[in-house]
Amino acid sequence: MYRYDNIDQRLVDERVAQFRDQTRRFLAGELGEDDFRALRLRNGLYVQRYAPMLRIAIPYGLLSTKQLRKLASIARNYDRGYGHFSTRQNLQLNWPKLEQVPDILAELATVEMHAIQTSGNCVRNITADHFAGVARDEIVDSFLWCELIRQWSTFHPEFNYLPRKFKIAVNGAVADRVATFVHDIGLHAVKDAAGDIGFRVIVGGGLGRTPSVGHVIREFLPWPHLLTYLDAILRVYNLHGRRDNIHKARIKILVKERGVEKFRDEVEAEWLRLRDGPATVTAEEIRRIEARFTRPQYQKLADVKYPETKTPFSAWMKRNVHAHQQPGYAAVSVSLKKTGVPPGDMTSAQMERIAELADHYSFGELRVTHEQNLVFADVRQSELPGLWHALRELGLATPNIGLLTNIVCCPGGDFCSLANAKSIPVAEAIQRRFEDLDYLHDIGELDLNISGCMNACGHHHVGHIGILGVDKNGEEWYQVEIGGNQGQSTISNRDGEGNRGLSLISASLGKVIGPSFARADVPDVIERLIDAYLGLRDSENERFVDVVHRTGVEPFKKHVYANLDQKPADRRRALAAA
Amino acid sequence: MPTLIRNRQIVDEPLPPPDLVVLQVTDDPAVLADRIGGRGAPIGAIAVHFPKFSDGRGYSIARLLRERYGYKGELRATGEVARDHLYAMAQCGFDAFELRAGEDARAALGAFGDFSEQYQSTVTQPSPLFRRRAG
Ligand code: SF4
Numbered sequence: 001m002y003r004y005d006n007i008d009q010r011l012v013d014e015r016v017a018q019f020r021d022q023t024r025r026f027l028a029g030e031l032g033e034d035d036f037r038a039l040r041l042r043n044g045l046y047v048q049r050y051a052p053m054l055r056i057a058i059p060y061g062l063l064s065t066k067q068l069r070k071l072a073s074i075a076r077n078y079d080r081g082y083g084h085f086s087t088r089q090n091l092q093l094n095w096p097k098l099e100q101v102p103d104i105l106a107e108l109a110t111v112e113m114h115a116i117q118t119s120g121n122c123v124r125n126i127t128a129d130h131f132a133g134v135a136r137d138e139i140v141d142s143f144l145w146c147e148l149i150r151q152w153s154t155f156h157p158e159f160n161y162l163p164r165k166f167k168i169a170v171n172g173a174v175a176d177r178v179a180t181f182v183h184d185i186g187l188h189a190v191k192d193a194a195g196d197i198g199f200r201v202i203v204g205g206g207l208g209r210t211p212s213v214g215h216v217i218r219e220f221l222p223w224p225h226l227l228t229y230l231d232a233i234l235r236v237y238n239l240h241g242r243r244d245n246i247h248k249a250r251i252k253i254l255v256k257e258r259g260v261e262k263f264r265d266e267v268e269a270e271w272l273r274l275r276d277g278p279a280t281v282t283a284e285e286i287r288r289i290e291a292r293f294t295r296p297q298y299q300k301l302a303d304v305k306y307p308e309t310k311t312p313f314s315a316w317m318k319r320n321v322h323a324h325q326q327p328g329y330a331a332v333s334v335s336l337k338k339t340g341v342p343p344g345d346m347t348s349a350q351m352e353r354i355a356e357l358a359d360h361y362s363f364g365e366l367r368v369t370h371e372q373n374l375v376f377a378d379v380r381q382s383e384l385p386g387l388w389h390a391l392r393e394l395g396l397a398t399p400n401i402g403l404l405t406n407i408v409c410c411p412g413g414d415f416c417s418l419a420n421a422k423s424i425p426v427a428e429a430i431q432r433r434f435e436d437l438d439y440l441h442d443i444g445e446l447d448l449n450i451s452g453c454m455n456a457c458g459h460h461h462v463g464h465i466g467i468l469g470v471d472k473n474g475e476e477w478y479q480v481e482i483g484g485n486q487g488q489s490t491i492s493n494r495d496g497e498g499n500r501g502l503s504l505i506s507a508s509l510g511k512v513i514g515p516s517f518a519r520a521d522v523p524d525v526i527e528r529l530i531d532a533y534l535g536l537r538d539s540e541n542e543r544f545v546d547v548v549h550r551t552g553v554e555p556f557k558k559h560v561y562a563n564l565d566q567k568p569a570d571r572r573r574a575l576a577a578a
Numbered sequence: 579m580p581t582l583i584r585n586r587q588i589v590d591e592p593l594p595p596p597d598l599v600v601l602q603v604t605d606d607p608a609v610l611a612d613r614i615g616g617r618g619a620p621i622g623a624i625a626v627h628f629p630k631f632s633d634g635r636g637y638s639i640a641r642l643l644r645e646r647y648g649y650k651g652e653l654r655a656t657g658e659v660a661r662d663h664l665y666a667m668a669q670c671g672f673d674a675f676e677l678r679a680g681e682d683a684r685a686a687l688g689a690f691g692d693f694s695e696q697y698q699s700t701v702t703q704p705s706p707l708f709r710r711r712a713g
Pocket residue numbers: 410411412413416417418419420451452453454455456457458
């Protein structure tokens with residue numbers, strides 16, 4: 001954890017006071033609806049379909065147990081006793097009262113937390129790798145750089161009112177686990193021949209209604225120039241990004257309309273004037289940040305081997321336990337994707353119990369992932385069976401990380417005022433259809449993402465299977481895409497070989513397979529896609545997404561739309577009889 | 579007559595200053611480079627007009643005027659200027675503010691103290707916090 005110094009703390013406290021006054025003025029009628037909207041959004045406060053929604057920042061996904069306990073108590077005292085972990089490494093409360101939000105923010109500030117810039121047209125929470133600091137394929141510990149960027153972006157006076165929201169992702173490892181190619185800016189840590197650290201800079205990726213894959217505008221930016229370069233990109237965007245049409249306001253549109261070359265030239269020209277200026281990062285600052293991070297005090301341990309068996313524990317080891325830099329330690333994914341529980345939801349009681357477990361098993365820290373799960377990053381391998389038992393009791397040991405039922409899903413029509421369709425019941429229906437664990441493991445790695453509208457909070461464009469809620473004459477329908485991919489590969493489990501051995505396909509966006517479906521048909525459609533995949537794959541090593549990339553969409557499409565009016569069970573019977 | 583705050587004081591301004599140049603947020607401040615450099619018509623003051631509460635272009639324009647073109651005179655924010663903007667506008671180099679109608683000028687003066695520090699390199703404090711923290 002980065003620990004605040006007195007200045008960090010003071011700034012967060014001052015922000016609470018500022019927002020308290022803004023809320024007071026709004027309630028007193030001194031501040032208009034529209035103006036307050038711009039101000040409350042940058043403090044994470046939305047007005048939703050049924051109630052306000054407060055989005056609390058979990059900077060780069062890192063959380064202490066003290067903070068988690070505070071979140072549990074806030075959810076209990078100000079809300080209905082649960083929270084929702086979003087795909088943006090935030091926690092959302094769905095029922096707070098507007099007039100109590102300043103008090104909630106004040107409580108958060110007591111544990112070095114806030115809701116700053118979790119919404120609004122400003123730089124948002126930085127997306128980070130939930131295996132930072134422990135992954136075996138790590139080049140740099142990306143948390144340090146995330147904290148540097150967090151401070152730079154917090155209340156940046158020049159970039160408070162951008163044309164649109166702005167998302168930055170930092171990847172410090174060989175495998176890209178943070179989808180850098182679909183962020184406004186993606187940064188990859190790289191080392192040059194001399195071993196010096198720098199960043200590959202990717203601009204203009206994004207999801208939403210115009211999904212696009214970002215462009216590399218600089219192969220190697222030496223780290224001292226990181227902030228001046230970000231300033232240059234943001235300045236070009238702030239001045240020239242479109243403000244006439246909200247759907248054309250993201251930086252990806254500016255890059256597209258200007259052309260990558262011209263955009264890059266403008267950024268480089270701007271940067272030449274900022275380069276080596278006062279915002280140039282110093283080695284002292286990196287050391288200072290590093291020193292303010294608590295680090296686990298690892299013991300010298302040997303690796304512990306667990307034989308592979310047919311037991312549930314073994315299945316969990318295979319899917320939810322990940323290799324670690326330190327011998328004798330492992331990282332563990334806590335699955336929040338139990339069938340029947342809305343993806344990412346957690347009750348206050350569960351949060352408190354999780355905090356106890358993280359204190360006992362993982363140095364009092366945990367991480368929130370953009371797949372809406374949690375990670376205990378530093379577990380002793382010898383304690384894995386104990387942790388597994390404890391998680392199983394809580395219903396948080398579903399061995400489905402990387403598998404079809406680990407569905408990423410936005411809140412959708414049950415909560416969100418922008419939704420075209422519900423998403424949570426669709427996730428649940430699919431999870432029910434694929435409850436058989438052996439079958440699930442046989443299908444292998446598969447990312448399934450669901451968004452309730454084209455804002456794409458469920459990142460459906462980068463799901464191997466993506467489902468999008470659409471509106472057809474006031475009815476809820478679902479469009480299905482296949483072949484999306486968020487980055488290179490996910491971390492491989494157990495062997496610690498990073499992503500070696502897995503095919504390295506780069507980020508890509510899914511393709512729509514055809515006309516949309518009624519909600520009741522969606523599980524059948526998924527089952528047919530899987531049927532088609534199992535028939536087409538060369539071997540178990542060829543994942544669903546690899547097959548789609550090899551064969552294209554056509555064979556899947558045929559299989560799905562053939563006799564769609566028949567139920568799969570009937571079809572199977574018909575096939576068996578033939 | 580709109581309320582004017584100049585150098586953190588409420589002032590009366592019966593007439594606009596002579597040689598006031600008004601920039602819209604779509605204007606490139608480069609057009610003033612020569613005049614700022616002393617070539618061409620003199621500049622009494624520059625106003626940047628904010629068309630909307632949430633239009634942020636004027637902040638970058640102010641920084642360019644101050645930091646790139648070296649403008650030292652009065653830089654005034656006009657248009658949709660509310661107390662909630664003042665702290666950041668001042669950081670970007672504005673030193674005069676024509677508040678929009680309905681703003682309480684006296685209360686607005688307090689907004690310059692909304693924050694006691696900022697992380698970034700700014701016009702009023704070019705040295706970012708990390709350099710001062712380390713030193
Ligand atoms: S994708 Fe649409 S429905 Fe889902 S949370 Fe985002 S805005 Fe709401």
